Amino acid sequence: MATPNRLIANRPSAVLWDYDGTLIDTEPAWIQAEIDIMAARGARWTYEQGTEYCGTPWDVSSAALIAAARDQGRDLEMTEWEVYEAMASRVAAYIADNDLPWLPGARELLEGLASRGTPMAIVSASPIGVLQAGISRMPTGAFGAVVTGQEVTKGKPDPEGYLTAATRLGVLASECVVVEDSAFGTQAGRAAGAVVIAVPIMTELADTAGMIVLPSLAGVGPAELDGLFTGAREVVCD
Missing domain, CATH: 3.40.50.1000 (HAD superfamily/HAD-like)
Structure with a gap:
């Protein structure tokens, strides 16, 4: 060393x-990814909920989505890591397709x-x-x-x-x-x-x-x- x-x-x-x-x-992109993943399974996730998890570890935010969906009688049918991978791929695509939001x-x-x-x-x-x-x-x-x-x-x-x-x-x-x-x-x-x-x-x-x-x-x-x-x-x- x-x-x-x-x-x-x-x-x-x-x-x-x-x-x-x-x-x-990129925080708005992460929150929108969360909203989209939930909506695809018929569950609701608000922008305000998303802001509560800004800066948290990946497993914490993913677990929150899974729990929120279950509370609404929905199943994301994804593991915590799969939820995070789905979010991350959306955010990476957003960054690649747009000017860097400095x-x-x-x-x-x-x-x-x-x-x-x-x-x-x-x-x-x-x-x-x-x-x-x-x-x-x-x-x-x-x-x-x-x-x-x-x-x-x-x-x-x-x-x-x-x-x-x-x-x-x-x-x-x-x-x-x-x-x-x-x-x-x-x-x-x-x-x-x-x-x-x-x-x-x-x-x-x-x-x-x-x-x-x-x-x-x-x-x-x-x-x-x-x-x-x-x-x-x-x-x-x-």
């Missing part, structure tokens, strides 16, 4: 990104960090097919590691995914910035010891020690990210 890098000046050693709802706005400021920050050589990783509950549909259209070589939900034994809010990404990049999670949008994701980043920048689009999140909540990443470049990282670490250290 690579020797962990120490802090270089006042910059994070790496930036660890969530994917859905943080880099690109979240405000995400593309500019990603490109700026890639240009200056900041190590980055993606940590997501999504399968590799969904991730590659977007990564293949992002700056080449931007991500030194990609950790999918199927590679960890415990999904978010457990920190395993972020700790795994930091290890693969050869850095300490405590010297990283995690960029997230969900409650589960921010909990995972904080549990890993990272500074968390939260940009919620589906749920409300509040500032807490080691976490900064922003309305969007618009106007946040590498220098601004460095400042947020340094400020958050100073608060935690105090």
Whole structure:
């Protein structure tokens, strides 16, 4: 394993990104996939129900659909994994067939960090097919590691995914910035010891020690990210 890098000046050693709802706005596509799968079996699933499961592990959301269908006297006739595969294939097709739905400021920050050589990783509950549909259209070589939900034994809010990404990049999670949008994701980043920048689009999140909540990443470049990282670490250290 690579020797962990120490802090270089006042910059994070790496930036660890969530994917859905943080880099690109795929959450509506996931929710629509859930609605469509339920409708095909004569069951109802609302957009509001879908938002409740944004950022949850794949088995949790799949189990919720199966249970909701049964409550309505319907049977999806699918395992939890089959439900998830059906959702993921729809989302991957959506990403491939449309312009990347970048979240405000995400593309500019990603490109700026890639240009200056900041190590980055993606940590997501999504399968590799969904991730590659977007990564293949992002700056080449931007991500030194990609950790999918199927590679960890415990999904978010457990920190395993972020700790795994930091290890693969050869850095300490405590010297990283995690960029997230969900409650589960921010909990995972904080549990890993990272500074968390939260940009919620589906749920409300509040500032807490080691976490900064922003309305969007618009106007946040590498220098601004460095400042947020340094400020958050100073608060935690105090």
